[in-house]
Amino acid sequence: MLGFTGYQQSVPDSPSSRDFFNRWRLPISFTSGRETPFSWIAPPWAWTTINCDGSIRSSATGYGTISHNHLSQAIFAIVGGTSDISILRMELLAIKVGLHKAISLGLDQIQCQSDSLMVINIINGHMKSPWPVMDILHIIWDLRDSFRRIVFQFHIRESNFCADFLAGFAYTNQELHLCISSVPNLLPDLLHKDAVGHRYFRL
Template identity: 35%
Template structure:
């Protein structure tokens, strides 16, 4: 017989947890996660922001980049798949987004992404994982073609459109958007 006695931990309040503990007759303290506000921060007028993200599903990596001007309007959007680890996929997104920004001649670029370990590796504050070393070297080389560049950690919740694109790319091999032909409602979405 399985018994739970004197459970003192706080359990996240959701339907699955309530059903589990109620079905076993276990009294626990449920907690509701306090919502936090995350939003996209506009850069100063002479900067452009590149938001990058990646995800893994069933062994396939999806990555994407959204490059926006200071008003928040997209300049380009890239999304595709790649078979690799989550960290490699996220750094790969940065590589392709930075390459596109260099090709467009963007002079001042802020690159926002997670995880923090990747930000620290790119900024030279932490040893890079060997699997990402070549990509990080390419990013370093590409950075020399931008007048000024900043790599910043950005909470996943603040990067939700990039996260969403990285997740939907599994339904196709590549997604490309032409900024000149986007429907008007797409600008507010991206």
């Protein structure tokens, strides 16, 4: 029989750790992990950042896209809702509509950011794409060639709240290009937090 007499150890606290060590009745002390701060960062001069997100909730699926210039000023915001139930498709739709809008406005240096690492890896060719979303992926690749410079970057969720908020805003099969001067309630506060470098924390 395996014995743990006198065993003392500290481990990071988590529900799975507590469950494991409680089952074995081990004398473990749990420690809280160090919080890491994250902030939304404005793009370099003459560049535009496009933040994108997809959402699947109990009542609807949607996508949201918002862009900022190097002064942290919002340029455009788009929300959309569909009957599709694929989160991967929602994430890619957000990127596609954001790139379309940027082209229509003559923006040619783009940082396109998503909090889906899978989506970024697929677009950058580091992962194979599931066939159901290949149509949108090829559109994104075609749009990519329209820009003078473009990068696709992973952006942690804690600093992607504006796009996350927009992704949950549309509840029907529609796409809305919002007026920046009259955006939905709560979004102005999130935009302000981004502009002033508000720090969000993650364990």
